[in-house]
Structures are given as structure tokens and as C-alpha cells.
Amino acid sequence: MSERVFVLGAGRVGLGLARAFRAAGVEVVGVHGRRNSGGEDRVTTGAFPAALANASVCLVAVRDSQLEAALGELASAPLPTGTVVLHVSGSHDPVALGDLRRLGHPAGTFHPLLPLPDPERATRALRGAWIGVDGDARARAAALELAGAIGARTIEIPAGEKARYHAAAVFASNFPLVLVSVAERLLVDSGVPAAAARAAARSLFLAAAENLRGSGHPDEVLTGPVVRGDPGTVHAHLSALGDDPDLLELYRLLSLEAVHARRRAGGDAASLEALTTLLSAARR
Secondary structure: OOOEEEEEOOOHHHHHHHHHHHHOOOEEEEEEOOOOEOHHHOEEOOOOOHHHHHOOEEEEOOOHHHHHHHHHHHHOOOOOOOOEEEEOOOOOOOOHHHHHHHOOOOEEEEEEOOOOOOHHHHHHHHOOOEEEEEEOHHHHHHHHHHHHHOOOEEEEOOOOOHHHHHHHHHHHHOHHHHHHHHHHHHHHHOOOOHHHHHHHHHHHHHHHHHHHHHHOOHHHOOOOHHHHOOHHHHHHHHHHOOOOHHHHHHHHHHHHHHHHHHHHOOOOHHHHHHHHHHHHHOOO
């Protein structure tokens, strides 16, 4: 592995990536953050350390709200010409990257497409995960090499589509958990004790995720009344949710998406059309 990495940012993402790189034999010349850290992380604080000048890649792993400022600091730092600057934001195209490019630094994105756990588990979690990459040719090459070193795969972020790309990531990683919370609330509202509701909703979610793991495509493992072509049950659900317009609309829109998924998988056209009519009529 030829790259020498300096990580700017010592939160979960920065520390997790630094540990994964080290475990893969990638030389991490420094980790810099706001707070000192002992042990294997060896985080520096304050002014940039001399080790920054030894990096071939500077990976900026700070919060999105801090990204422009951090890149601005790098523009006046002792960063040798040619050093690649990568950042981990999946939603931002920082303006400050333009200044760094003008100073001779190829730049791009290295966005882990997974909710990174605590740093101690990051090395294992990143194996087989996906990394979104974009940027200049040299930056993309560095990102591909680093991803390969830690056992991750890469996906190119299409030019001009970062917001849509990141919205997809939110749908896959955040919204399922929101829906588990909604399911728990509905169970409690129906009279199920809170502890049992939480355990049952979590169990359902994990079982569905395990089915997806085995199949490889969500359209193939969908279950429920839409898949069965059961408008009676869907109508009962709509009626039960009628006293909560927001939840009713959420159910209606998600059910329509389930209809689309079932249609892609070759479901019965007549029953799917009946469900579409029923769900469309429930529009608030």
C-alpha cells in the first residue's frame, strides 16, 4: 500500500477509519482532532503537527457543518503540493475544495455508505461495505486504493447527483429505524405494553433484514397484504389509521411503493390495480 494517510477529525468516523487503515497495513501518519486521545489512536490537537507534511492523502472526517472551515484551514497548512484531500461527506460539495485544487491538491469524496459503529467495531463493519467516491482522477484512484485495502467496495457518485445519492442512503439506513419506532408506537397505542412493543417491533425488523440478506433484493422478500393482493386488510389498516392523518399518509405512500415493487416482481395485475385504486382514494 503506497498511500500515507493523515486523518483530520477524531470522531467515530475518523477514528474508525484510522483504525481500519492501520489494521489493513495502511500507514496512518497522524490523527488530528479537538481532544487528546491515548492508546492506539494517538490524536493530536491544536496546530497541525509536522506529520501532515508526510501524508500523500489527507482524509477530512469532520461534521458537515465544520467541513468548509476544516478545508479552509488545510488551505493554509503545510500540505505539500500534490497531496490528495478526501472528505467523508456524502451530501456536500464543499466550495473550499476549489481553493485546495488551485493549490495543487487533487480532491474528492470518500463516503462510507454505512452507519459506522463505535471505532472498535469499525474495522469489521467496513469489510464488504460500500464507499461512495467522486472527484479528480488522482483523488478517485486514492479512494479506490484505500477502500480496497480495508476490504470495502466502491460506488461512483454520479456528477451533480450528490443530494439524490445521499437521500438514497438516508432511505436505506435511517428511515427503516424510523419505521420501527412508528411500529412500536402503534403497538403501544393498541394496548401492547411498551417493553413488549419494543421487542416485537425490533424482532420484525431484524427478521425482515435477515430475509433481505438471504435473497439479495427487497422486491423478492416483501410480505404483507400488498404482496398477497389483499385489499380488505389494506382497507382495514386505512380505517384504523384514519384518526392520524400524517400516519395514514405515510402508510398510503409506502403501500403504493410496495405496489410498485410487487409490479416489478410480476405480481397479479388486477389485484395490484385494485390496491392502487383503494390507496389513491385514501389521499388526504
